[in-house]
Amino acid sequence: MEWITSLFNGTNLALAGAAFAVFGAGTGSAKGVGIAGEAASGVLTEDPGKFGQTLLLQALPGTQGIYGLIIGFLILIKIGIVGGAPVELTTVQGLSLFVAGLPIGVVGYTSGIAQGRASAACMGIIAKRPEELGKAMMYPAMVETYAVLALLASFLMWLGIAI
Amino acid sequence: MRNLAENIIKDTDYLYASARIKALEKNLLTRDRMERMCEARSMEDAFKVLTECGWPEITSTDMSAVEAALAHRRSETFALIQSVAPDKRIPAVFLMKYDYHNLKTLLKSEVTGEKPEPLLIDAGRVSVKQLLAMVRENNFSDMPPAMAKIVVEGRDLLSRTRDPQLLDFYLDRAQFAEMLETAEAFGSAFLTGYIKLMIDSVNLRAAVRLRRMGKGSETLRFALLPGGNVSIMNLQHDITPDLIDSVFANSPLSAAASAGAAVLRGEGSLAAMDLASDDALLHYLKRAKYVAFGAETLIGYLAAQESELTAVRIIIAGRLAGLTADMIIERLRDAYV
Numbered sequence: 340m341e342w343i344t345s346l347f348n349g350t351n352l353a354l355a356g357a358a359f360a361v362f363g364a365g366t367g368s369a370k371g372v373g374i375a376g377e378a379a380s381g382v383l384t385e386d387p388g389k390f391g392q393t394l395l396l397q398a399l400p401g402t403q404g405i406y407g408l409i410i411g412f413l414i415l416i417k418i419g420i421v422g423g424a425p426v427e428l429t430t431v432q433g434l435s436l437f438v439a440g441l442p443i444g445v446v447g448y449t450s451g452i453a454q455g456r457a458s459a460a461c462m463g464i465i466a467k468r469p470e471e472l473g474k475a476m477m478y479p480a481m482v483e484t485y486a487v488l489a490l491l492a493s494f495l496m497w498l499g500i501a502i
Numbered sequence: 503m504r505n506l507a508e509n510i511i512k513d514t515d516y517l518y519a520s521a522r523i524k525a526l527e528k529n530l531l532t533r534d535r536m537e538r539m540c541e542a543r544s545m546e547d548a549f550k551v552l553t554e555c556g557w558p559e560i561t562s563t564d565m566s567a568v569e570a571a572l573a574h575r576r577s578e579t580f581a582l583i584q585s586v587a588p589d590k591r592i593p594a595v596f597l598m599k600y601d602y603h604n605l606k607t608l609l610k611s612e613v614t615g616e617k618p619e620p621l622l623i624d625a626g627r628v629s630v631k632q633l634l635a636m637v638r639e640n641n642f643s644d645m646p647p648a649m650a651k652i653v654v655e656g657r658d659l660l661s662r663t664r665d666p667q668l669l670d671f672y673l674d675r676a677q678f679a680e681m682l683e684t685a686e687a688f689g690s691a692f693l694t695g696y697i698k699l700m701i702d703s704v705n706l707r708a709a710v711r712l713r714r715m716g717k718g719s720e721t722l723r724f725a726l727l728p729g730g731n732v733s734i735m736n737l738q739h740d741i742t743p744d745l746i747d748s749v750f751a752n753s754p755l756s757a758a759a760s761a762g763a764a765v766l767r768g769e770g771s772l773a774a775m776d777l778a779s780d781d782a783l784l785h786y787l788k789r790a791k792y793v794a795f796g797a798e799t800l801i802g803y804l805a806a807q808e809s810e811l812t813a814v815r816i817i818i819a820g821r822l823a824g825l826t827a828d829m830i831i832e833r834l835r836d837a838y839v
Binding site: 374377378379380381382384385386456459460462463466467 | 514517518519520521522523524525526527528586794795
């Protein structure tokens with residue numbers, strides 16, 4: 340029975356929320372950057388002069404991981420894990436913070452992969468028309484909108500939760 | 503479930519390969535470059551266009567030097583695709599025709615007594631050296647199983663009939679059957695569709711040519727290949743221009759079929775039909791250009807390279823034969839890029 344009590348412990352729920360935000364968004368970014376990196380390697384094998392352009396495209400899906408980390412940190416600050424003064428949370432407070440981590444955790448994961456695929460597809464543009472880098476970056480950059488919206492949703496939830 | 507899982511092609515497995523191929527696609531001959539080669543003042547200037555596209559320098563205007571450059575380009579392409587393709591069945595499908603060509607040449611040479619070496623193309627899955635040894639020793643254990651199966655039957659057919667054309671039909675049938683089977687096992691609808699369209703194209707050309715030569719329905723039945731999109735049952739009757747038109751009416755080969763029907767009416771040329779047929783195949787392949795990453799990119803590039811080799815051969819041979827630029831351009835197929 341002790342594990343059930345522990346499961347519904349407010350602090351543990353908040354920690355799970357922070358972990359989910361970092362894990363989901365970080366995994367999405369890792370996969371996205373990996374996908375774009377594989378395509379970038381293909382272009383670079385034939386044309387090493389395109390390192391700069393391909394690196395820019397590869398870096399785009401990396402932001403989701405940062406957003407996840409920001410939300411994770413904010414949750415940890417709110418519950419006092421960062422700062423050295425842990426706060427005793429109720430189950431409802433812990434659950435609220437867990438839910439606050441969901442938007443960036445879930446959308447960070449899916450958008451990271453989607454952005455990686457869009458970046459990889461745009462490597463084909465760079466391979467043939469490097470002068471079109473600006474246009475090529477726009478397509479994966481559009482995916483970023485939804486990661487930012489999820490970050491905003493997570494942040495507003497975090498902001499509204501009173502401890 | 504396991505078989506189904508094995509047949510699922512993940513496009514993300516082709517990220518590196520596709521991006522590398524996209525980077526190389528810009529070196530393919532465009533229509534503009536081909537026309538520049540035709541219109542160049544000298545053969546050296548024509549070769550310069552090839553050098554700009556990453557071809558090795560061709561130092562002699564002799565056709566054998568050009569053939570050596572073509573062979574070099576072909577082996578480079580296949581070596582690249584072999585090294586980057588996550589599934590080796592992609593290059594294998596394109597290599598099969600060289601194996602079957604070599605096999606035809608070797609079996610025919612057994613009957614005619616002529617030396618086969620000058621006609622052999624060392625580009626297939628089985629090297630010419632290995633193939634010569636296999637046929638000499640009558641040991642086909644190291645040969646791809648589908649090929650090994652038909653060697654004995656092909657040899658028997660030739661010794662009975664003494665008709666090299668029948669052997670050609672027989673081995674063509676085996677070649678396309680293996681290509682189709684490999685493409686279907688690989689699981690790419692794009693590759694399977696390409697092979698099926700190739701089969702339709704071969705059937706159209708065979709039907710028109712054989713009808714023109716006055717061959718009967720028995721020869722047609724032997725020559726027509728099964729497995730295409732167009733049912734060969736419709737082509738086994740008495741072939742008329744209207745029949746050719748109607749059978750291929752809904753196929754991408756409809757323009758080629760119209761050209762074929764014109765040949766049978768005594769109005770057109772076989773070259774025009776072949777050109778329209780090749781253009782239809784290339785039009786199908788061009789879909790691969792719009793796939794960001796996946797097996798399609800590799801398939802499209804391999805076929806585009808083969809088409810490019812044909813184009814270079816047409817241009818150089820045409821120039822050496824003294825044809826005008828316009829006459830050569832008229833014979834050129836569409837370009838992939």
